[in-house]
Amino acid sequence: MEKQHNWPLWEIFIRSKQGLDHKHVGSLHAADAAMAIENARDVYTRRMEGVSIWVVESRHIHASNPDEASSFYDPANDKVYRHPTFYDLPDELKHM
Amino acid sequence: MTTQHTIDYALHLADNALVLGHRNSEWTGHGPILEQDIALSNIALDLIGQARYFYQYAARLMNAAARPGEPEVTEDVLAYLRDSWDFRNCLLVEQANGDWGKTILRQFFFSAYQYYFYKELQRSRDGELSAIAEKALKEVTYHLRWSSEWVIRLGDGTEESHSRMRKALDELWMYTGELFQPADYERSLIPVGVAVDLAEIRPLWEERVREVLKEAKLVHPGSMRADGKATKEWMQGGGKQGRHTEQLGYLLAEMQFLQRAYPACEW
Numbered sequence: 201m202e203k204q205h206n207w208p209l210w211e212i213f214i215r216s217k218q219g220l221d222h223k224h225v226g227s228l229h230a231a232d233a234a235m236a237i238e239n240a241r242d243v244y245t246r247r248m249e250g251v252s253i254w255v256v257e258s259r260h261i262h263a264s265n266p267d268e269a270s271s272f273y274d275p276a277n278d279k280v281y282r283h284p285t286f287y288d289l290p291d292e293l294k295h296m
Numbered sequence: 297m298t299t300q301h302t303i304d305y306a307l308h309l310a311d312n313a314l315v316l317g318h319r320n321s322e323w324t325g326h327g328p329i330l331e332q333d334i335a336l337s338n339i340a341l342d343l344i345g346q347a348r349y350f351y352q353y354a355a356r357l358m359n360a361a362a363r364p365g366e367p368e369v370t371e372d373v374l375a376y377l378r379d380s381w382d383f384r385n386c387l388l389v390e391q392a393n394g395d396w397g398k399t400i401l402r403q404f405f406f407s408a409y410q411y412y413f414y415k416e417l418q419r420s421r422d423g424e425l426s427a428i429a430e431k432a433l434k435e436v437t438y439h440l441r442w443s444s445e446w447v448i449r450l451g452d453g454t455e456e457s458h459s460r461m462r463k464a465l466d467e468l469w470m471y472t473g474e475l476f477q478p479a480d481y482e483r484s485l486i487p488v489g490v491a492v493d494l495a496e497i498r499p500l501w502e503e504r505v506r507e508v509l510k511e512a513k514l515v516h517p518g519s520m521r522a523d524g525k526a527t528k529e530w531m532q533g534g535g536k537q538g539r540h541t542e543q544l545g546y547l548l549a550e551m552q553f554l555q556r557a558y559p560a561c562e563w
Contacts, residue, residue, distance in 0.1 A: 207329065228331050238442060239331035242338050
């Protein structure tokens with residue numbers, strides 16, 4: 201394979217507005233972080249989508265294993281007491 | 297200073313932007329990597345947008361000065377129905393793309409020029425020109441950053457990329473002098489504060505180019521003389537007066553074909 205195809209992959213996070221969180225929008229190739237930010241600007245903010253960009257090289261992201269989903273997440277299913285639903289709330293309180 | 301001078305000046309600025317925008321658009325679908333294909337296409341669109349503003353302004357001035365019964369001038373008429381000798385762009389922007397390195401270097405030379413040029417044009421007494429400059433400057437600031445980084449990346453990259461950049465320097469340097477040679481229409485607009493005084497921005501451009509070439513480990517063409525003295529270099533010129541290299545004819549043939557073959561065609 202030619203070298204140009206071996207640029208590492210980067211995950212791109214864009215903050216769409218002041219005060220909001222950065223959200224994952226996709227990935228792209230770049231030779232280094234500076235180029236990744238510029239590429240992200242050109243690929244993902246062409247239509248006014250963002251005010252801030254984060255880039256992380258994909259190899260630095262460690263993900264949970266989907267095969268372990270049942271042991272990871274199911275045990276939380278029947279633990280209703282972990283939700284704050286057992287408080288008596290005064291009637292005046294709305295939106296809780 | 298006459299209206300004709302302002303029209304010529306607006307056309308010169310429009311032609312610069314359109315021709316380079318078109319050259320860059322030739323890379324669309326052929327970029328070395330998807331992300332850079334998009335980056336250069338974005339720059340092409342920015343430049344063509346700038347060209348439109350200048351053409352629209354020129355067309356308004358031309359229509360206002362037209363005699364009754366003369367056909368209306370539009371931005372499309374100016375872009376598609378003038379011939380090579382009517383175009384007033386600098387020779388630098390019409391040069392063929394060559395390889396990625398040559399395209400990058402051409403963009404860097406011109407973006408550095410446009411950056412300092414638009415900064416000054418923002419202060420033009422002509423409100424229309426200053427407004428266009430203000431909008432365009434934001435775009436050009438990014439073009440300059442992008443192209444500078446690429447010049448450094450390639451110049452200070454592999455042996456192969458370095459030698460290609462040296463070749464590009466050899467091929468393009470002779471077209472940079474024209475950027476700072478005022479045409480007759482410019483000369484009459486400078487004292488009245490409408491046109492940019494090119495002598496003022498030249499040292500800024502030279503400084504920026506020297507910095508970037510140094511960081512890119514490229515030998516500055518102006519410093520290659522053995523005695524180290526700044527003797528007079530021979531530079532190409534004539535584009536601003538409509539005397540072009542053969543490159544422009546090929547570009548226009550492709551860009552204008554559709555409107556020439558199918559007049560007023562829309563799609």
